[in-house]
Amino acid sequence: MTELNGVFSFPSTGHWMAHAQLSHTCASTNDYVMMQIHYSEDNDGGGGSFAAAFEGGWQGNHSNGRGATAVTGLFDIEDTDEQAIIFVLTSEEATIATFVNATYSRNYFQFIRLADT
Numbered sequence: 001m002t003e004l005n006g007v008f009s010f011p012s013t014g015h016w017m018a019h020a021q022l023s024h025t026c027a028s029t030n031d032y033v034m035m036q037i038h039y040s041e042d043n044d045g046g047g048g049s050f051a052a053a054f055e056g057g058w059q060g061n062h063s064n065g066r067g068a069t070a071v072t073g074l075f076d077i078e079d080t081d082e083q084a085i086i087f088v089l090t091s092e093e094a095t096i097a098t099f100v101n102a103t104y105s106r107n108y109f110q111f112i113r114l115a116d117t
Contacts, residue, residue, distance in 0.1 A: 001111050007040075008111070009084045010077045015114045020087045021070040023099040023106040033096060036088045037073040066099070068106075078117050 002009040010016060024033055077083050087109065089096075099106050 013117045016075045017112045019072045019110040023068045025066050025097045033069045034090045035069045035071040038086045
């Protein structure tokens, strides 16, 4: 995978799974966290050319409540120069803290090539 300015390009054609996970806390009782994968067929990273393809769950949290949001998408990549994805994180409030751990991955992006196109 190649990443430039948050846009992930695929290294080869094929059927790919893209997955992201975020462990977090929200500062407000009315807060939510939503992750999406946006997909583009012109690899420009522009907001107008991306369409929401898959959506993560909303995390209803109490004040300083902990949660985890994950999103997974399947993609048939036929043109590595043009097809790309970007992960988008949305929150109602501006304050989200992520959790990290030196022993295991709480926050990550994962890309697996499943088969030929």
